[in-house]
Amino acid sequence: xxxxxxxxxxxxxxxxxxxxxxxxxxxxxxxxxxxxxxxxxxxxxxxxxxxxxxxxxxxxxxxxxxxxxxxxxxxxxxxxxxxxxxxxxxxxxxxxxxxxxxxxxxxxxxxxxxxxxxxxxxxxxxxxxxxxxxxxxxxxxxxxxxxxxxxxxxxxxxxxxxxxxxxxxxxxxxxxxxxxxxxxxxxxxxxxxxxxxxxxxxxxxxxxxxxxxxxxxxxxxxxxxxxxxxxxxxxxxxxxxxxxxxxxxxxxxxxxxxxxxxxxxxxxxxxxxxxxxxxxxxxxxxxxxxxxxxxxxxxxxxxxxxxxxxxxxxxxxxxxxxxxxxxxxxxxxxxxxxxxxxx
Ligand code: KG4
Ligand code: ZN
Numbered sequence: 001x002x003x004x005x006x007x008x009x010x011x012x013x014x015x016x017x018x019x020x021x022x023x024x025x026x027x028x029x030x031x032x033x034x035x036x037x038x039x040x041x042x043x044x045x046x047x048x049x050x051x052x053x054x055x056x057x058x059x060x061x062x063x064x065x066x067x068x069x070x071x072x073x074x075x076x077x078x079x080x081x082x083x084x085x086x087x088x089x090x091x092x093x094x095x096x097x098x099x100x101x102x103x104x105x106x107x108x109x110x111x112x113x114x115x116x117x118x119x120x121x122x123x124x125x126x127x128x129x130x131x132x133x134x135x136x137x138x139x140x141x142x143x144x145x146x147x148x149x150x151x152x153x154x155x156x157x158x159x160x161x162x163x164x165x166x167x168x169x170x171x172x173x174x175x176x177x178x179x180x181x182x183x184x185x186x187x188x189x190x191x192x193x194x195x196x197x198x199x200x201x202x203x204x205x206x207x208x209x210x211x212x213x214x215x216x217x218x219x220x221x222x223x224x225x226x227x228x229x230x231x232x233x234x235x236x237x238x239x240x241x242x243x244x245x246x247x248x249x250x251x252x253x254x255x256x257x258x259x260x261x262x263x264x265x266x267x268x269x270x271x272x273x274x275x276x277x278x279x280x281x282x283x284x285x286x287x288x289x290x291x292x293x294x295x296x297x298x299x300x301x302x303x304x305x306x307x308x309x310x311x312x313x314x315x316x317x318x319x320x321x322x323x324x325x326x327x328x329x330x331x332x333x334x335x336x337x338x339x340x341x342x343x
Contacts, residue, residue, distance in 0.1 A: 002068075004311065005307045006077070006091040006310065007078075007111075008079060008090045010047065010084060010137070011087075012031050012305040014307030015058045016306065016310070017068055025068065032047060036177060037177050040171060048087045051090040076095045076105075078310065081332055082112070088331075100326070110336060115136060118302045118306075118309040121308055127267065128145060130296070131154070133275070135275055137178065138163070141155070147342065157209040158208055163180055165215055166179050166180035167180060169183055170182055173186065173222075186242075189234075192242065197221070197244060214247055246279070248280075256284060317342065
């Protein structure tokens with residue numbers, strides 16, 4: 001089965017064609033990040049309008065570049081949620097309409113299921129069951145995964161998502177949006193041990209997270225430096241970035257270790273934008289080795305939002321006979337656990 005995937009849930013237009021026999025045939029990504037950068041975050045209305053401009057031309061271009069005929073496409077997958085409603089509706093209307101025109105089924109994909117399954121696109125994919133840590137700009141969740149659509153939420157963030165905390169700290173350090181990769185780059189120049197921030201909720205039992213206290217600790221440390229010396233130097237910023245990144249990473253590592261122990265599972269999958277973080281990958285790698293477990297993640301470009309993960313997840317659901325009716329539906333909020341299983 002050959003599936004066209006469309007991702008428009010936030011500020012990236014992602015297109016891909018995945019073939020269940022031949023693998024990923026091609027993908028294209030357009031990021032709106034420059035457009036939103038001057039506002040310091042995503043402006044939903046601007047995002048939807050830009051998806052309208054980009055999506056169809058990108059589909060045309062990808063198909064012509066790869067020499068893929070519309071008649072060879074057997075199904076369409078679009079992100080149906082969670083995300084920005086206007087942005088989601090662009091992909092949903094376009095996906096549904098193309099499916100009607102090409103007379104093929106269409107399926108609405110859960111964005112976080114897309115992230116969760118993205119490591120399946122790699123050469124050495126994980127096998128079910130596994131524990132998944134989903135860490136994106138909007139979600140921080142630990143999930144026990146028995147199979148596609150068989151998800152049990154083990155814990156989640158009670159306030160900010162990990163990526164959101166990176167972005168907010170980035171803003172405090174006057175870095176451009178999205179802050180995650182920039183905070184990580186700055187942290188490489190940091191002096192270890194100058195600051196020590198709290199590892200939120202690690203001493204309490206359970207697998208939930210909270211990052212808002214850590215954010216406040218960072219803000220207080222920055223105000224303290226400004227009070228003492230009048231301004232922040234580049235080195236101060238790098239030192240704070242490193243201490244913040246270490247606090248987030250160690251918190252995630254502690255909770256992942258606990259999730260592996262409590263579930264008895266031996267594979268850990270990390271997915272979503274923050275799973276591209278090198279310090280997180282390296283620290284989790286050491287942890288899983290000590291636990292005689294294995295770590296899986298997608299290549300960096302498939303950690304952040306992309307069309308390939310949507311084409312892949314949609315293809316699995318279409319192969320199982322699942323598809324939508326004729327109505328155009330998007331779910332800005334959509335619990336992962338409500339998805340049907342594939343058997
Ligand atoms: O999965 P994603 O592209 O979009 C959502 O579904 O939210 O995740 C974006 C988030 C942003 O918060 C971004 O700052 C963060 O992932 N991110 C990173 C890194 N790359 C992206 N955070 C830390 N380190 C990175 N290398
Ligand atoms: Zn995402």
